[in-house]
Amino acid sequence: MSSVERTTESPWWRRAALALSRWFDTTGTDTTGADAAGGDDRAIDWLRVVPFLGMHVMCLGVFFVGVSPFALWTALALYAVRMFAITGFYHRYFSHRAFRTSRALQFAFALVGAASVQRGPLWWAAHHRNHHRHADTEHDPHSPRRLGFWRSHVGWFLTRRGFRTDFDRIPDLARYPELRLLDRYDVFVPIALATGLFVLGGWLERHHPASGTSAAQLLIWGFFVSTVVLFHATVTINSLAHRYGTRRFDTDDDSRNNVWLALITFGEGWHNNHHHFPGSARQGFAWWEFDLTYCGLRALAAMGLVWDLKPVPAGLRRVTR
Template structure:
């Protein structure tokens, strides 16, 4: 009995140590050597920082609020949402336009600050989703339930790993591999920078009413949690609520409200019908802020070769709702 108890304690200690390594180094997850074991179960130890980030939002009652903090939170939401939708999704996952290596890295860095893991992980999971959308092999289909599709899949053992077989075109960039492996480095740096900036404002511009703890809570925790939940509504809601212009093999829908919240990602049925375009709002009234931003970057010669929606697809879109 004592031997079994000691073995159990050792096993729990090993799991805790593995979780700690996983918080810092995603290679520890990939090298765990037990792929396939309980892959669909939530790894609560590994998920503790994610849970803690949500709990930290409650600190708004302690730090108060200022217009400065709200503007910082809004700006970081917008910048990081564009990095996710324009680059993590439309560039890294679907290669719908071209960018230089420095530009690619700059937006990968900004995307990494979103706390949605690294660009390789994101692209690999999204490519998997398109191959298996709304089947048993799709980790975040709403057919498995709302909470599973919204957040549960993100916290599973299988969800933490990166399937490198799907991202051979991206693995050749060591800077992207570094961002993917040490995916907490950029968020921690952003949090520290916000705290320092807030303390600097408190000292040299006290009339703004901001300080370090306030910018940390609003600019990092609140903004990041809002950004995460807005992003994953495309998994949990855009396959449930909205209109189906195209009869795709999945349950994707077009939803104006989600499109506004996610800078154009809510035109999800359009996207699943033709994922090879940098534009997801196929009709003039389908607001696609990410597309407008990419067009502006192309005008400034920062990105180029934006892939349009083919004329035949646009013709079918005009004939639909």
């Protein structure tokens, strides 16, 4: 091995220590220094994705902890609340600025979104804006046309390139120090949620045994199962909504409208509509295209918590296919 080769490959222990530190602190994830020393930034960083894989393994705990109505309802409620935070705020607000809200509510839903284990709002918005900028081209971070199903569904964000936040895409969001702090230490939010569920389950087991739950059961169902299902439902929009469904509008990408995906993602499955006009707070353009996220945003608007929900311009509703 030449001296040049020896200097461009970081020792395994150094890469392992770096991966461990970045489980808790996501800063410094460019391709210089230690990252570059690790090789191709498009390769999956297996050391860093151990927690992600571990979450899936922990779902097998359902065979050991049993189930109760309380655990199931908790899992469902956390799925719904966090899905709305992702679709309504991570996507329609942070990524597309489809409405306005206060700084306090902005941060509150950023916290709920971070509890989804889909990274922080700056990372999420930066990648999504790049997706729209380069939809289904070689520069799209998760196009199934170029990457295939698994890479577009999950593999793309497990790479060193996928870990980085492109701050050039989000100057409007990066000016908020609280969002930058949350983005840097986003992992502590789901850790706090998991801890709270474990403590609550233990308390219920001791003081309200009729609930039928326990610390381990509430942790497995309320956090691990709910979070993993939430994640895979969300990313079907990357992997499936650019392949299966109908096209009302003749967009330059492969986006499709898919009623089944719209149901599990609270309206995100009307994806061809969305790519036709990304700036709208509503993605179900037709009366029969149920968009639960938009219903939630209308409810928040009625309470004065959000405002200026951007509609679809009348001229853009015309079918182009």
